[in-house]
Amino acid sequence: MAQRPNLLSHFQNLVVESQNRAMAQDKYKFVFTANEAASEGVTEPIRLPKLIRKAMSLARGPISKYKIGAVGRASSGRVYLGVNVEFPGLPLHHSIHPEQFLVTNLALNSEKGLRQLAVAISNDCIEFGAPCGNCRQFLMETSNEIDIKILLKSKHEAEGSFGKLKLLLPYRFSPDDVLPKGSPLLLEKRDNCLILSRSAGEICSSDCSHLKCKALAAANNSFSPYTDSPSGVALRDEDGIWYRGWYIESVAYSPSLGPVQAALVDFVARSRGKGFDKIVEAVLVEKNNARVSQEATAKMILDTIAAPNCDFKVFHCDVDFQKSILVNSDR
Numbered sequence: 644m645a646q647r648p649n650l651l652s653h654f655q656n657l658v659v660e661s662q663n664r665a666m667a668q669d670k671y672k673f674v675f676t677a678n679e680a681a682s683e684g685v686t687e688p689i690r691l692p693k694l695i696r697k698a699m700s701l702a703r704g705p706i707s708k709y710k711i712g713a714v715g716r717a718s719s720g721r722v723y724l725g726v727n728v729e730f731p732g733l734p735l736h737h738s739i740h741p742e743q744f745l746v747t748n749l750a751l752n753s754e755k756g757l758r759q760l761a762v763a764i765s766n767d768c769i770e771f772g773a774p775c776g777n778c779r780q781f782l783m784e785t786s787n788e789i790d791i792k793i794l795l796k797s798k799h800e801a802e803g804s805f806g807k808l809k810l811l812l813p814y815r816f817s818p819d820d821v822l823p824k825g826s827p828l829l830l831e832k833r834d835n836c837l838i839l840s841r842s843a844g845e846i847c848s849s850d851c852s853h854l855k856c857k858a859l860a861a862a863n864n865s866f867s868p869y870t871d872s873p874s875g876v877a878l879r880d881e882d883g884i885w886y887r888g889w890y891i892e893s894v895a896y897s898p899s900l901g902p903v904q905a906a907l908v909d910f911v912a913r914s915r916g917k918g919f920d921k922i923v924e925a926v927l928v929e930k931n932n933a934r935v936s937q938e939a940t941a942k943m944i945l946d947t948i949a950a951p952n953c954d955f956k957v958f959h960c961d962v963d964f965q966k967s968i969l970v971n972s973d974r
């Protein structure tokens with residue numbers, strides 16, 4: 644009989660431990676189903692701020708110490724968090740803004756569009772402001788940008804209201820000014836029909852664990868209609884988990900996001916708080932003699948932030964013209 648209370652408290656401890664573990668896991672959550680978002684209080688667009696503190700707590704701003712967060716609902720109904728990411732030792736223009744983080748994560752999760760967005764600009768989370776110029780441009784280049792609404796709320800207002808992205812960026816330079824009519828935009832499905840060059844060694848047909856194949860798959864999603872220089876990056880951390888991202892170009896060039904940054908968005912979103920120094924392997928796939936080559940920049944970024952002995956390899960790819968003809972005739 645004397646053992647019973649012990650057994651009970653042992654069970655209670657187990658329950659508390661598993662609850663704590665679940666809470667600890669939640670702490671790093673960047674993507675919420677509609678139901679999960681509702682249980683956080685995000686039941687309607689005006690309630691997006693309910694998740695803003697979570698977003699801010701996940702920011703990585705060791706240089707500025709600023710924690711900026713974004714919360715956005717995608718057209719699927721899922722809710723995504725975005726954060727600012729800074730890299731000590733690197734020039735500031737390599738930093739990632741929360742809106743760009745969020746859009747990149749939408750792309751990585753095959754989302755078709757963004758509906759509403761809230762960006763906190765003050766530490767007390769009571770002011771919600773407009774994205775900076777670069778981010779307005781980046782957001783404007785996504786498909787369905789016409790639907791994007793942004794929460795604007797001063798500290799004097801209880802709830803604020805949504806404004807159309809279009810109003811924040813009138814007279815813009817848009818993909819329509821450059822691309823042929825009907826070209827797929829950012830967040831639209833694409834296949835660049837790339838295959839690894841012969842020099843890359845064996846070619847795998849199905850589910851393999853080669854980082855170069857993950858990077859190739861990423862490059863096949865790359866959005867690079869302005870320079871035709873698609874590229875993808877895959878990373879592996881010391882626990883063997885892999886991450887990937889692809890180069891996303893902007894028609895205005897400077898707001899473009901490099902493939903390492905895109906893979907780092909995946910890393911920040913899924914690594915449960917790991918430091919960049921836990922990255923031990925990286926692969927870049929790009930075209931040989933690409934008009935825009937990522938190799939030097941990727942090496943420089945990884946040399947600065949990844950594990951000191953991080954293995955970085957580059958593989959080249961070519962267009963599979965037969966597949967390309969098939970894919971383009973389907974369009």
Ligand SMILES: O=c1ccn([C@H]2C[C@H](O)[C@@H](CO)O2)c(=O)[nH]1
Binds near residue numbers: 704707711728739775
């Ligand atoms: O509109 C802005 C301005 C700044 N930042 C971030 C970038 C950097 O991490 C930090 C300091 O500028 O704040 C944003 O995310 N959005």
Ligand SMILES: [Zn+2]
Binds near residue numbers: 774775
């Ligand atoms: Zn910005």
